[in-house]
Amino acid sequence: MHSTVRVAIDDTGRLLLPKAVREAAGLRPGSPLEVTASQGHIELKRIDSEVRLIRQGRLTVAVAEDDLPPMADGEIEIWEPEEPANTGGRGRSRGKVV
Numbered sequence: 001m002h003s004t005v006r007v008a009i010d011d012t013g014r015l016l017l018p019k020a021v022r023e024a025a026g027l028r029p030g031s032p033l034e035v036t037a038s039q040g041h042i043e044l045k046r047i048d049s050e051v052r053l054i055r056q057g058r059l060t061v062a063v064a065e066d067d068l069p070p071m072a073d074g075e076i077e078i079w080e081p082e083e084p085a086n087t088g089g090r091g092r093s094r095g096k097v098v
Helices: 019-025
Strands: 033-038 041-046 051-056 059-064 079-081 095-097
16 A cells, blocks of 8 residues: 555644554554654654564464564464375375465
8 A cells, every 4th residue: 555644743742543554554553663754754664573483282383572462353364274185294284264
């Protein structure tokens, strides 16, 4: 999304970003931002969290290095495996994100 919207700063210095802008940028409450001001322009840049992969039982999961706000229900994808494939232990199981 590339669009221009007008917003105002309130008397405490807060800026309200419209929902469509927040969604397009992948922002949610608590998302860290980098703010740069230069020559009359202000740039907001989302800071993506660093993750590390760890083993939990038979699964490999990504764990954020930073403290992040809890994910909302709409942000969570559930993996449902399809019929098991005979991969001989070498391939990946098939499935779909619901």
